[in-house]
Amino acid sequence: MAPAPSDNPFAIGTLVTGDEFADRADELRLLEDELPSGGRIFLLAYRRYGKSCLICEALRRLEKNTGAIAVYVDLYKASSEREFWELMINQLVAGSREPVKRVVDWLKSLGGTLRPTFSVDQQSGMPTVTLGPVATSAELGRLRERALALPGEIAARGRHPVIVAFDEFQQIHEFDGGRLEKQMRAAFQQHRQVGYVFAGSKPHLLRQMAEDPNAAFYRFGRRLELGPIPAEAWFGYLKPRFGKGRIQVSGDALRRIVELAEGIPYYVMRVCRLLWPRGLRRQTIDISEVDAAFGEIVDEAGEIFAPTWEELTLAQRRTAAALAEGRGHEIFAEAVRKVYELGAPSSVARSLERLRDLGLVGHEGPTTTGARYRIVDPGFVAWVRRQRPRDPIVSGARAPTSAQEQGSQPKRARRRGRL
Ligand SMILES: Nc1ncnc2c1ncn2[C@@H]1O[C@H](COP(=O)(O)OP(=O)(O)OP(=O)(O)O)[C@@H](O)[C@H]1O
Ligand SMILES: [Mg+2]
Secondary structure (H helix, E strand, O other): OOOHHHHHOOOOOOOOHHHHHHOOOOHHHHHHHHHHHOOOEEEOOOOOHHHHHHHHHHHHHHHHHHOOOOEEEHHHHHHOHHHHHHHHHHHHHHHHHOOOHHHHHHOOOOOOHHHHHHEEEOOOEEEEEEEOOOOOHHHHHHHHHHHHHHHHHHHHOOOOEEEEEEEOHHHHHHHHOOHHHHHHHHHOOOOOOOOEEEEEEEHHHHHHHHHHOOOOOOOOOOEEOOOOOOHHHHHHHHHHHHHHHOOOOHHHHHHHHHHHHOOHHHHHHHHHHHHHHHHOOOOOOOOHHHHHHHHHHHHHHHHHHHHHHOOOOOOHHHHHHHHOOOOOOOOOHHHHHHOOOOHHHHHHHHHHHHHHHHOOOOEEEOOOOOOOEEEEHHHHHHHHHHHHHHOHHHOOOOOHHHHHHHHHHHHHHHEEEEE
């Protein structure tokens, strides 16, 4: 029987692991080699490059192959320091399968008004710890101290390594900034047999945390920067998946998928997910369908991009337009500043900084006029380029080269005369 559209093998918006996980062989090897012996890794990547999936796949493998107690803590799930500790304690308790009595004794030792409660979720069977509100800073200090010691205590008791992965670690700044980080470092560096991952989607912030000599985590671990997945690896992954639906995808169409998505996992999977039901109907996929699918994604993403665009100053928009049109390596050049009306180099630098803080722009090389800047989201690149004719501010901008035009603009959008 032919597969149904619901058998779509391209998962999106979930953590993809195991057989569904593509490539990342080198990164997985590094994580699997370093973490069980107490390695510490700073994992940096822009949004949607697949950090969370990589962490979860590495933790899954380490649990399976080394019996490690692997714990994943997503800082976006905590809106206060207390919630952060509650999350970490819960993950450690669940992952370590410590005897209930020991957990309860440990919780009692927290004392104060925290009044922790311990329950077991009926459905998942997972233990759940709930902490009451923190009344004083001394109480928060005690909770912090005890929670920070916990990974080391669990590792010392068992025969298996403990691995703690903090996702979106730059959020730690929101809680208490420098002091908390110093205490974390002081605690973690005493732990034997505990590996740590500090991951973040604002690479410049994480780099600062790990490489600024004044920062608490200065040289505390190795840096692992996650790029796109190379085209060859994608071809090997995508072909058999389309094959499950007996869908013929031409080599050109496959190349187009990876080209438009810039090899970024989220976009590759998103385009393929849209192509799957169409492929089932027609049994083939060609370049024009790939372009149309990407165009639809950009249309949809406009709902997210438009409010962000509204928040930008005109100078920042013009800078984004110049980057979207491939001027990132010469953004400070006089000719480019003139064409795009970007003003003095200092105002370009300010615009770039704001765009970077919003997670829209990244750069290779140091933050100097020599670095190459780029918009890190290919959907945003395509969307910004669509805004151009409607935005009189950049109407004097030079048209992109035909190679750029052909390379990243969906035909559907061109047909509509938007570009
Ligand atoms: N190695 C992979 N193989 C297949 N698909 C992947 C892979 N990595 C990521 N993806 C796809 O990309 C999507 C986003 O991945 P993930 O959530 O790991 O990115 P992220 O970098 O953590 O994003 P964010 O910065 O938004 O948290 C996943 O839902 C999945 O569809
Ligand atoms: Mg993530």
